Amino acid sequence: MYERMLDKAKIPTEDEILNYIGKDKVELLKYFETSLNLRYDITKELKFPFGNNYGWGYKYSKKTTHICYLFFEKNSFTVLIQINGKGREKIEQDIDKYLPKTIEAWQNRYPCSEGGWVYYRVFSKDEVDDVIKLTEIKVKPQK
Numbered sequence: 001m002y003e004r005m006l007d008k009a010k011i012p013t014e015d016e017i018l019n020y021i022g023k024d025k026v027e028l029l030k031y032f033e034t035s036l037n038l039r040y041d042i043t044k045e046l047k048f049p050f051g052n053n054y055g056w057g058y059k060y061s062k063k064t065t066h067i068c069y070l071f072f073e074k075n076s077f078t079v080l081i082q083i084n085g086k087g088r089e090k091i092e093q094d095i096d097k098y099l100p101k102t103i104e105a106w107q108n109r110y111p112c113s114e115g116g117w118v119y120y121r122v123f124s125k126d127e128v129d130d131v132i133k134l135t136e137i138k139v140k141p142q143k
Contacts, residue, residue, distance in 0.1 A: 002073040002121065004055030008048050012056055012072070022075040029077060031125055032070070035132045036060060039141035040067065054080075067139050068131075078121045079131050085114030087137040102130040 005012055005020060018026050036042050040062040047059045049069065057071035068081040083091065091098075091106055098106070102120070109116035120131055 002076050002078075004053075004074075005072050006052060006055045008052065011046070017056070017072050020074060021072050021077050025076055025122075028122055028125065028128060029070070032079075032122070032128050032131070035128060036067070036135065039132070039136065040139065041142070042067065062139055062142070065139055067135050073121070076121055076123070078119055081118050081120070081131070081134050081138060082112065083109070083115040083118060083134065083138055087134075088115045090137050091134070098133070099126060099130050101127060102134075 005017075012020070018029075021029065033042075033044070043061045043063075045059045045061070046056065047069070048054075048056050049059070054069075054071055057069050057077075059069050060067045066082075068079050071078045071080065095103060095106070105118050105120050109118045118134060120127070120134075122128055122131060
């Protein structure tokens with residue numbers, strides 16, 4: 001249903017990526033990147049990280065500090081963000097300020113140390129806004 005771009009040997013072009021995620025998700029991707037750029041001087045790299053199951057995606061960083069990954073899916077995309085223990089405390093302190101879907105994504109995170117990896121398939125601007133809140137917990141905005 002939400003197949004990823006898993007052919008490591010074929011580096012996708014920007015047009016292929018945009019066609020793959022679908023027209024309505026292209027607008028959400030632009031909104032996501034604009035939101036990141038308002039907070040950070042980001043660098044965006046096309047990557048195929050973590051072995052063969054994640055596929056192609058963008059790695060977003062502020063200088064050398066990793067912010068998140070965004071993986072391309074058929075008619076969608078998923079953001080993957082790692083939150084540390086201090087971030088966990090902040091999220092849990094403000095948990096009522098998030099969408100129910102964000103709370104569920106946090107509760108179902110892949111555990112890592114005292115925080116974890118949050119997988120978030122994005123379908124709306126409100127969900128992008130919550131993902132941006134998570135990035136602000138991970139990396140303090142500079143703008």
